Amino acid sequence: MKRAFITGITGQDGSYLAELLLGKGYDVHGLVRRSSAMTRTRIDHLNNNPNLTLHYGDLTDGVALVNLVREIEPHEVYNLGAMSHVKVSFEMPDYTTSTNAIGTLHLLSAIRAAGIDCRFYQASTSEMFGSTPPPQNEDSKFHPRSPYGASKLQAHWTTVNYREAYGLFAVSGILFNHESPRRGENFVTRKITKAVAAIEEGIWDHVELGNLTAIRDWGFAPEYVEGMWRMLQADEPDDYVLATGVGHTVRDFCEAAFAHADLDWEKYVRYNESFERPSEVDALIGDSSKAHEKLGWKAQTTALDLARVMVDADREDLARLLNKG
């Protein structure tokens, strides 16, 4: 039985990856943080699975990671844990760097110290390309525009260095935005789809957003975690871009989400400067032909389909809440 260790298992991607690996018969171990309130709603439905074990820890606690990796002896490690909000990273640059960059170093060092034969996946991001114009692929120049992007770039190069220096099977998946009904509520897509459901129900009368002109390449998260797994099953470790190859503005996404509820987005979306970033990433559109060629991976769901799926999921969530009340 293969053993996998997932950091960030309580997040959007971690929850889908845990489902995927459990479905493939893996023994799955996840890192969870202690907090005063439980933050495990995305994996609650996996609670009784005998092949899932959760361990307390934190990417900023290197000693805990050394002990955990030694105890679990995983065959595959997926490092998805991160302070993942770009805007928040400007308010918390130090913590963002500790978690995302130094945390990755801690985990790679823990694998080395344990002396185990283990494959490593690093959750890298299109934010590392920053101001480099699209389309971006594995050879595009990196120019991050936020503490988040910079911290992820350090983690990316640390991963590449552990591959080159120590022969570790370490891969960096450079993933473009991917969303789902499990997306955190303060990322723009989910913020919009949640607002559509609440406005349609007459609970909210508007939603406030920042920059509507930014272009993003939005795909569907479950398809992207399948890509992560494929990267670790390849014959050789390498880095891959995962993306749909199609870009839309935030405005396009708004229009599609509101139109799905027969609403005119312009009547309900108001501008609020406080959601702008000190330096913005204008356009990210990925070229994932390498992943297609070498891993047989291709995105299936389009951004505008995703907008409709997410609105429907938020409608159902809200209906459940209202029925309870």
Ligand code: NDP
């Ligand atoms: P989420 O924000 O949904 O989840 C982040 C996870 O990291 C949560 O489980 C969170 O735990 C955990 N975490 C945060 N800080 C720490 C810490 N100090 N120690 C241990 N765990 C921590 O992110 P996603 O699922 O969307 O993304 C997964 C990864 O992929 C992240 O690394 C993200 O940066 C990267 N990425 C995401 C993309 C996307 O579009 N979704 C695109 C490219 C890269 P808790 O629940 O306790 O907060």
Ligand code: GDR
């Ligand atoms: P991003 O996602 O920064 O691309 O990072 P986010 O959804 O936060 O922003 C996308 C674009 O929308 C604009 N925007 C707003 N964003 C938020 N969050 N809230 C708003 O009100 C708002 N109004 C406009 C932003 O300025 C931006 O241009 C995500 C994260 O998952 C990262 O962890 C991941 O690495 C990248 O995607 C790829």
